[in-house]
Amino acid sequence: MDEILNLSINEMPQTEFDCSCGKHHNFSVHDMSIRKGAIEDLPKMAEPFKDGKILVVFDNHTYEVAGKRAVELLKENGFNVKELLFDTGDDILIPDEKTLGRIVQEQDLDTSLMVAVGSGVINDSVKFVTSRSGLPYIIVATAPSMDGYVADGAPIFSQGYKYSPVAHLTYGLVGDTDILKTAPQDLIQAGYGDVVGKITAIADWDLSVKANNDYRCDTCVTLVNRALDKCFAKAEGLKERDPESLGALLEALTLTGVAMALVNISRPASGAEHMLSHFWEMDYIARGLNPNHHGIQVGVATPIIARFFEELADILPEGTGALCPPHEEIEALLAKGGAPTSPKDIGISKELFHNSLLKGYTVRPRYSIMQFAKDNGRLEEIADKITEEIYG
Secondary structure (H helix, E strand, O other): OOHHHHOOHHHOOOEEEEOOOOOEEEEOOOEEEEEOOHHHHHHHHHHHHOOOEEEEEEEHHHHHHHHHHHHHHHHHOOOEEEEEEEOOOOOOOOOOHHHHHHHHHHOOOOEEEEEEEEOHHHHHHHHHHHHHHOOOEEEEEOOOOOOOOOOOEOOEEEOOEEEOOEOOOOOEEEEEHHHHOOOOHHHHHHHHHHHHOHHHHHHHHHHHHHHHOOOOOHHHHHHHHHHHHHHHHOHHHHHHOOHHHHHHHHHHHHHHHHHHHHHOOOOOOOOHHHHHHHHHHHHHHHOOOOOOOHHHHHHHHHHHHHHHHHHOOOOOOOOOHHHOOOHHHHHHHHHHOOOOOOHHHHOOOHHHHHHHHHHHHHOOOOOOHHHHHHHOOOHHHHHHHHHHHHHO
16 A cells, blocks of 8 residues: 555555555656666657657757657667647747647648657646647756646646646656756756745645645645655755755655556646736736746745735634645745745736735635635735735
């Protein structure tokens, strides 16, 4: 029971076990290779699909750091490769109808596998399309920037609204630490911010169990907390791109993805802090602006949500408040890893910030500390107080 807690991260693929939570869990990712030089494992990982065409998807940035090498390796090993380049210039790629439709158009009838080379948007876009077309995909990670590499959710945009439909798990993950250390510092900060966000996500999950009778798997909570402890212990090295620190960061992100895959929900990784991030992102895109990286927004949203737990400490269920550290400690953790600590640091306006505290709970049909505040008639007063404390 709970055997997955005794496995190394590269041993976890194709694991199934009876859990102490009462459910039978199955982690159906076929293969993971997280190590120095892992990209060399790509042809072997893709071998079962050699009879068909391999569609390799990247953008102008990820092509240079890993896409070119991925294509070379596949061609050298006799694969029939088709390339799809999204050239966005200095703009960011949005996982919307245009992006998803382009991938569908480039998928030939004899395509047997897609290889996504990138991080959040490339991974989510290819994951979504392949889940609908019934194809497997492999992700070659180019940055330790988010936790969705081995999760089954695929956050995308539809008519300007961001939501997270269930997709499917990747067939394989290639996490080459030599590639990850070349990631821009803001993407490393994004990944670290996403990891910090798990602090309030776990507290939110506990609240939803006690106040809303939701399901929780304590094995998954343990898995996530172990990963966080390891990552936070090495966080200072992220500012210098220390390989061990980057490895611990990707491991924390990946293990969180494993936890999500085991329970088929994003609860182990996502709570009210993600709702604020999605709210800000949708606002930026609606105004034709490039939003901040998702994980950076999650990071600065985390101490904000911690403030909600502090303000509601007098009525929280027993034990829930103890799971969320004071917001000052979370801000110190963010600073330790070189990540922004305040919404003001990343350009979130006072008006948008206040509006997100009032309406962020509507972004997802999920019980959270913001919903708890609303249900107890205290949402507006807390939103006003926090906004005034931060923005004056």
